[in-house]
Amino acid sequence: MSTAGVPLASGELRARCPRSLLDLGSDPSPTADVDGLIPVILSWSGSRIQSVKATSEATGLVLPRLVEPHAHLDKAFSWNEYPNPAGTYPGALAANFREHETRSAERVQQRAERALQLAWDHGLRAVRSHIDSLGPAANCSWEVLSALRARWRERIELQLVALVPVEHWSTPEGQHLAAEVAQAQGVIGGVLAPPCRGRATRRALRRLLELADQHGCPVDLHIDEAASHPAAGVRQLLRVLESMSLSVPVTCSHASSLSLLSACSLQRLATRMARQNLQVVALPLTNGWLLGHRDNETPLRRPLAPIRQLQRAGVSVAVGGDNVQDPWFPGGRLDPLALIAMCLPLAQLAPWDDHGMKPFGTDAARLMGLAWDGCLRAGAPADLIHLPEAGWPELLAMACPRRVLASGHWVQDWS
């Protein structure tokens, strides 16, 4: 019973859980099969998992509620009005600017509400959204999304990132924005696109990092989202970081052009990134669609963060869905299972491998600094995605019913 005398919800289920998302405490972990799954019996009472025990046999899959480490709620669902049929980066940017001119509090409200509802329905528990924070709609976007963050707090943790050109943080307006971001417990963001040469870039980056440190705000940059100038932005960032000390986490979102480096150069760079505790969010869908896009040609190179090489060097990598039906990417639906399915062929990430599952689970949760790392264990939140009839093939075929448990209550039941 709860203290108010209202009975607490409780329940139990038997299913198979990916080994990398499971913590059986002092029990010896049984060996997972070739599919990387361990049959368990999970029980919960109230909003917490009471026990997780290995068992001999189970069907179906159980995952923790998952997280989206990189989204853009302020422009979601704007493709129909502002399409980018050529599918190029400059085309997306131009359409984004045109759309931004018409952005209003009402539109941002509708888009973000619709996106959060989808995220909730699909089993997401946290979303980090970058917000265009310079231009006519910047203020109203922050007001609307801050209010939504408060309203959705019990269901989804929403993190807000101020997205502006890196140089903006060196201006008086940038300093003012940093104070506002800190007040809203937000994240300092920025765009660093090639060629990123020279002292001016490093000076701007240093100012951004100093401001973030001063306000205690994490940093999350759009960096090297390009099909040329391999790692130009990350190299400048490393030069700055190696000459200062910083107490806040720094995330490199995209890092796509790193895959164009030679194997040796990449290894050296990844070692330096690990030494500076840089984290990476790989975004296979938007990168796969936009980068290197040319008329009448099928791309021969696919710039995408080199996930495995970074992981091997000790860099923590998360995978995000990025854009949802906007000029940057016409698809997307804030569905973590669809993202896992699409990353199998795009990034050769197999969910039965620990390194293939962690970027969607524990590594993404840690990158976002969430209180729960997303491992199913006694005492963790009773937050689950249950696929009663699925193994990996059914999940990867995106054709299986799911149920979502949040704080010990079934909130979605598509079975």
Ligand SMILES: [Zn+2]
């Ligand atoms: Zn983005």
